[in-house]
Amino acid sequence: MSEQLKLIVEQLNKEPFKKHFSLISFDSLEPEQLLQTLNDVLAEIDPKQAVDILEEMPEHTVKRMASLLSMLKYTPPANQVSSFMQGLVTGSKPVIHPILHWLLQRVPELKKRAYLARFLVKVEIPAEFLxxxxxNDTFRQYEELVEGFKTYHKECEQLRNSGFSTAEIRRDISAMEEEKDQLIKRVERLKKRVETLPNHQRMLEQARQLRVEKEREEELAHQKQEQKNQLFQTEQKLQRLQQQLKDLRQAAADxxxxxxxxxxxxxxxxxxxxVREKLPKELESMRRSVQYLQRVASEPAMGQADVQELEDKIKEVDSQINQLIEKRMMRNDPMDDKLTLYRQQASIISRKKEAKAEELQEAREELAAAERQLRQRSSQAQGADGDEVIPVDEVKRLVVNLRSKGTVYKKKRQLIxxxxxxxGVLQRTEELLKQRHETVQHKLQTAEAQKGISGYSNTQEELERVSAIKSELDEKKGRTLDDMSGMVKKLNSMIVEKKSALAPIIKELRTLRQRCQEITPEYEEKKAQYESCAAxxxxxxxxxxxxxxxxxEEIAQMENQYHHINSMSEISEKLLQRAAEETKAYVSSDPQERKKAIREVYMKNIAEQEAIGxxxxxxxxxxREGHGGKMEQMELWRDLEQLMECKRKCFIKAQSQASIGQVIQEEGKDRLVL
Incomplete structure (x- = not known):
């Protein structure tokens, strides 16, 4: 049953019904509303059923629905016809729901059946009237028309289901070619006929001018239509711009x-x-690349010995770096491991920051390119004097492109x-890591001073810098030791600058963090109060x-009851009025008035029928009384007919024998003569 309800609600929520029902709202419908829903479905199948059941008598409604369902071949449950009719009258769910389920599953098929029933269901006429x-002739014509409709409908369906064949197309082409030849011959005959007329050149010139004027008229009409289309497009563009302006104003207001x-x-x-980090780094790297290329270009050509010398130096530096790394690994200082973790996190954060900055730069470049393209298109659209107008296809393509770019822009904006x-989170993490680094560095320096090995951490930092330089040397073998030392100095200076720049910010952050800790309990308390109040x-x-x-719902139900009671009251008043008029006419002393009474009319009809009977x-x-005599008389006539038939046969036989005897006598005479 639940599956049946789901299917009914799903179909009623679709086109063309659009009822917007849910399972609960549909199941809670009143009987009148349920009957109205069934009537709406029947009206979609047969437009003649589009009536308001509140304005119709219940017995008429049931009769109309039952006749339509019978015509649509709906079969109610066996041995339950009376309960089925009663359920239709009362709007019972066990009766209405199966009907809706059956109808909504086959709406197109039933539409076709209802359409054909208007022409194929024959009118029943009693035999005595035929x-x-x-x-009888009219009824025969009616039957012939019904049969003709069946034939035409079948042909129409076959034409709809069948496509054009190549043979038919070829026949059409050959027929058109024959028509073309006939037209050419006709034109030649007309030319010969016209040449005999005086002033035929002037007449031809006038006809040519007329044709030119007609073509010009068509062209002007076409231009007029194009200008109307351009005006319509311009109005649409104006509406779009006004809507964009409105949206921008709303966005600015919000x-x-x-x-x-x-x-x-x-x-x-x-x-x-x-400006401060990414672009200077890129500029510096480009400068170094240019300097390196200039140095390479200015140096004389290197021989094999010079190349071998540089490779030996590189191998020597690599071996030194490997030794330092091995010493570091052998030491395995836990404090160093912690610092390494922080350094790795800081390097990861910096790389992410650079990647995001590059993505931002690419997005800005794309935005600038799109703006340039937009300005170019707008200048093309305006033209020299504003005469050029973008074609409709171009406008549609631009609109589609703009929508796709808008969605991409929204996604990019969300990503940004x-x-x-x-x-912000990474920046905050970086600040925390720097604070921890400073604290650890301070503790490390204190521990080194206590142990008498001051400067050990600096040596360790130098080893780390050297390892970083080694990684760069692995990537770029062509750089010299001077570039490596300059890079190390640059990094040290940048670290110092960053530390000096971050110091006041860190101090300010400490006060803000303390303020945040003070405000947090009050915020939590207010939040709890707000949530309880909101709940x-x-x-x-x-x-x-x-x-x-x-x-x-109660108001709607009472309104339905009110309208129903008013309708029943009006019907009752009409019936009472008719009864009063009938009583008045019946008791009236005027014979003419009494003749108008329905009772008198019926009594008169009854008396006439009784007299006829x-x-x-x-x-x-x-x-019946004369049946016996009539039958005897009929038997006598039948015997007389048989007697006359026997006399006729005897007379014919006698004539044939007489003719045969006469022939024999004539033949005997002929023989005697011979």
Whole structure:
């Protein structure tokens, strides 16, 4: 049963019904509403059923629905016809739901059946009326028309289901070629006929001018239509621009100072990172590459000995680096391991930051290219005097491209927001790691001073720098030792600058963190109060919504009852009025008025029918009384007919014998003569 309800609700929510039902709302429908839903489905199948059941008598509604269902070949449960009709009257769910389930599964098929039934269901005419020649001829014509409709409908379906064949197309082409030849011959005959006329050149010129003017008229009409299309496109463009302006104004109105300042701060931080860190690094790397290339270009050509010398130096430096790495691994200092972890995290964060900055730069370049393309398209659209208009296909393509770019832009914008949030988290992590590094460095220096090995950590940092330089040497073998030392110095200077730049920020951050710790308990308390208050208000709101829904349903039910009672009251008043008029006419002293009464009319008809019946019974009695004599007379006539037939046969036989004897006598005479 649940599957049946699901199918019914799903079909009713689709086109063309659009009922917007749920399982609960559909199951809670009142009988009148359920009957109206069934009537709407029947109206979709047969438009003649589109009526309001509240404005129709219940017995008429049931009769109409039952006749349509019978015509659609719907079979109610066996041995339950009376309960089925009663369920239709009362709008019972066990009766209505199976009907809806059966109808909604085959709506297109039933539409076709209802359409054909309008023409194929024959009108039943009693046999006694068919004895009239006029009615019989009309009924025969009606049957012939029905049969003709069947034939035409079958042909129509076959034409719809069958496509064009190549043979038919070839025949059409050959027929058109024959028509072309005939037209050419006709034109030649007309030319010969026209040449004999005076002033035929002038007439031809006038006809040519007329044809040119007609073509010009068609061209002007085409231009007019194009201008109308351009005007329509311009109006649509104006509407789109107005909508964009409205959206931009709404977006500007929704922006508050806090969000605007936050967005500006994020953009400022991003631009500051690009200007202070990323771009200088790229510029410096490019400068080093240029210097290296210039140095390589300025140096004389190197021989095999010089190349071998450089390779020996590289191998020597590699061996030194490997020895230092082995010593470091043998020492296996836990403090160093912690610092290595922090350094790795810091390097990962810096690489992520650089990758995101590169993605941001690419997005900005794409945005600039799109803006340049937009300006170019707008300049092309305006033209020299504003006469050029973008074609419809180009506009559609641009709209589709703009929508796709809009979706990509939204995704990129969301990605940038996520990256900015991640950048803030990573920046915060970097600050914490730097603080821990400073604390660990301070503790390490204190421990070194206590142990009498001051400067050991500096040596360790030098080893790490050397290892970093070694990794760069593995990537770029062509760099010299001077470049490595300059890079180390540059890195040291950058680290010092960063530390000096981060020191005031860290101090400010400490105060802010302390302030945050003070405000957090108050925030948690306010949040708990807000959540408890919101939960209470939500529960009250849900209760009120339920009450309002219940009251609305009651109001709708009472309105339906009110309209139904009013309709029944009007019907009762009409019946009472007719009864009063009938009573008035019946008790009236005027004979003419009494004749108008329905009772008098019916009594008169009954009396006439009784008189006709009496007359027919008398005729029947007369026929029965004279039946015996009539039958005897018929037997006598039949015997007389047989007797006359025998006389006729004897007479014919006698004539044939007389003719034969005469022939024999004539032959005997001929023989005697011979």
């Amino acid at each position: 004895q009239d020649d006029v009615i 922006v508050n100072p806090e969000s605007l300042m936050k967005r500006l701060e994020e953009e400022t931080k991003t631009n500051a990172y690009m 927001a996520e990256l900015k949030a991640e950048y 209470g208000l939500e529960s009250n709101r849900s209760k009120l919504e339920q009450e309002v829904k219940t009251l609305r 009496k007359e027919l019974r008398e005729k029947q009695k007369t026929l």
